[in-house]
Amino acid sequence: MSDVTEVLLVEDDLDLSQALAEILEHAGYRVTAFARAEAALAEVHEAWPDVILSDLRMPGLSGLQLLEAIKKKAPAIPFIMITGHGDVASAVRAMRAGAHDFLEKPCEPQLLLDVLKRAAEMRRLQTENLYLRESLARRPGPGSRLIGTSSSMKELRRQLEALSALAVDLLLVGETGTGKELFARCLHELSDRRHKPFVAINCGALSEATIDRELFGIEGKETGRLVPAQGGTLFLDELEAMDDGLQARLLRVLDGREVTPLGGSTRQLDFAVIGSVKPDPRKPLAEGQLRADLYHRFNGGLVCLPPLRERGEDVVELLDHFLTEASARHDLARPEISPSLRGRLLYHRWPGNVRELRNVAERLVIGLEVIFPQQNEEPVDTESYESAMTRFEARLLQAALLQTGGRKTEAAALLGIPRKRLYLRLRHCGLE
Numbered sequence: 001m002s003d004v005t006e007v008l009l010v011e012d013d014l015d016l017s018q019a020l021a022e023i024l025e026h027a028g029y030r031v032t033a034f035a036r037a038e039a040a041l042a043e044v045h046e047a048w049p050d051v052i053l054s055d056l057r058m059p060g061l062s063g064l065q066l067l068e069a070i071k072k073k074a075p076a077i078p079f080i081m082i083t084g085h086g087d088v089a090s091a092v093r094a095m096r097a098g099a100h101d102f103l104e105k106p107c108e109p110q111l112l113l114d115v116l117k118r119a120a121e122m123r124r125l126q127t128e129n130l131y132l133r134e135s136l137a138r139r140p141g142p143g144s145r146l147i148g149t150s151s152s153m154k155e156l157r158r159q160l161e162a163l164s165a166l167a168v169d170l171l172l173v174g175e176t177g178t179g180k181e182l183f184a185r186c187l188h189e190l191s192d193r194r195h196k197p198f199v200a201i202n203c204g205a206l207s208e209a210t211i212d213r214e215l216f217g218i219e220g221k222e223t224g225r226l227v228p229a230q231g232g233t234l235f236l237d238e239l240e241a242m243d244d245g246l247q248a249r250l251l252r253v254l255d256g257r258e259v260t261p262l263g264g265s266t267r268q269l270d271f272a273v274i275g276s277v278k279p280d281p282r283k284p285l286a287e288g289q290l291r292a293d294l295y296h297r298f299n300g301g302l303v304c305l306p307p308l309r310e311r312g313e314d315v316v317e318l319l320d321h322f323l324t325e326a327s328a329r330h331d332l333a334r335p336e337i338s339p340s341l342r343g344r345l346l347y348h349r350w351p352g353n354v355r356e357l358r359n360v361a362e363r364l365v366i367g368l369e370v371i372f373p374q375q376n377e378e379p380v381d382t383e384s385y386e387s388a389m390t391r392f393e394a395r396l397l398q399a400a401l402l403q404t405g406g407r408k409t410e411a412a413a414l415l416g417i418p419r420k421r422l423y424l425r426l427r428h429c430g431l432e
Contacts, residue, residue, distance in 0.1 A: 005051060006032060007052075008034070009031055009053050010052070012035050021033055023109050023113070024116070036059070037054065041073070049123060051078045056081055056082060063082075064081075064093060064097060078119035078120075078123050080099065080116065081101075087104075101119065146179070150314045150431070152306040153306070153311065156183070169254070170275070171277065171301070171302050172276040172277075172302075173302055173304045175305075177308075177356060184198075184233070196230070196232030196233075197231070198233050199233070199234050199271075200235040201237065203237060203239050212262055217262070218263060224259065227269065229271040230270065232271055238276065239275045239290060240277045240278065240279070240289045244291060250294065273298070308354055312398065312430055315345050318354060322358045323337075325361075330366060332365055347398075396415070397422070397425060397426060400414050408422055
């Protein structure tokens with residue numbers, strides 16, 4: 001938005017028009033003058049940000065008719081009418097039609113500038129408020145950062161919306177790079193605690209030597225990591241990485257929501273807690289890596305974040321998003337995704353999940369080669385028969401769609417199955 005106010009001046013008297021323009025330009029306004037109302041009307045649109053100053057009596061479209069047309073086209077624009085001396089009836093009609101103000105000929109320059117200043121300030125506030133409202137409307141909500149149209153991501157967004165209104169502690173389960181911290185932040189931003197801090201702690205970095213200083217702090221020297229979370233949300237990543245003794249100490253903190261800094265007194269805190277583990281929690285529970293009482297402390301239940309290899313076409317959608325981000329960040333042209341690269345993206349197993357895909361986008365934008373190493377299949381005993389078959393079927397369906405350019409009728413013919421069955425299998429595999 002410009003700091004200089006433009007005045008659209010409509011006056012058929014050339015001498016008066018030039019005199020008014022000179023006064024306004026000397027005062028710092030930018031003036032666009034028209035001798036006929038029809039030409040001025042063509043220039044105005046709803047988002048035009050400034051002020052109109054018009055004579056009442058003109059050949060063709062009159063000032064009053066121009067005012068009525070402007071109010072239909074752009075009702076918020078301040079319209080100042082210039083009337084003949086003593087023409088009270090016309091001035092009243094103009095005000096009733098929505099004029100911001102009126103001036104009598106001949107009008108004193110200072111009065112003209114005072115009226116224009118008030119109108120320009122009113123218009124400036126209007127356009128600033130409109131700009132802010134539109135910016136807020138365009139601003140994506142927290143859930144929109146969970147990118148993807150696969151069935152698993154639709155379900156994840158549904159869970160996000162449902163859980164954000166509940167005051168419960170939660171446990172997130174997902175492989176490295178699946179977005180556990182992002183999901184936790186989205187939950188925080190949708191909750192009643194969104195105006196308070198979000199504090200993330202990597203539990204794998206804690207040890208007996210550092211836990212007191214890191215979590216609880218030292219009286220008069222360090223506050224620790226828990227106190228800043230007061231009123232907000234505490235995210236505890238990789239709970240299973242802590243040894244049993246540290247988990248026991250953390251459990252006591254979570255149960256009582258109390259912090260006792262070294263050399264200080266106990267302080268009561270209030271924060272929501274979201275924990276996370278990388279594997280299926282049944283495995284670390286059975287192997288003693290995760291305490292059962294700490295696991296059950298998260299009474300809100302589990303939220304499972306799907307690995308990228310099970311999200312089908314989300315891979316391409318995410319890459320498109322990351323390419324746009326990286327291109328803007330480096331001020332470089334956005335590369336296109338070739339059919340060959342698209343096929344490799346869909347076939348790749350993505351052990352690093354979304355984090356790995358973001359790095360691929362970064363390399364593509366800055367012009368570095370992207371290498372997908374050959375990966376051995378997972379041992380049979382690490383997944384069920386149904387899971388393995390669904391994964392194989394998803395790859396088969398993706399390959400057929402790639403070969404036919406996404407045309408489902410041709411893909412069904414290539415696979416030798418009815419089109420209806422293809423749609424059913426795509427839905428089953430989360431590729432709809």
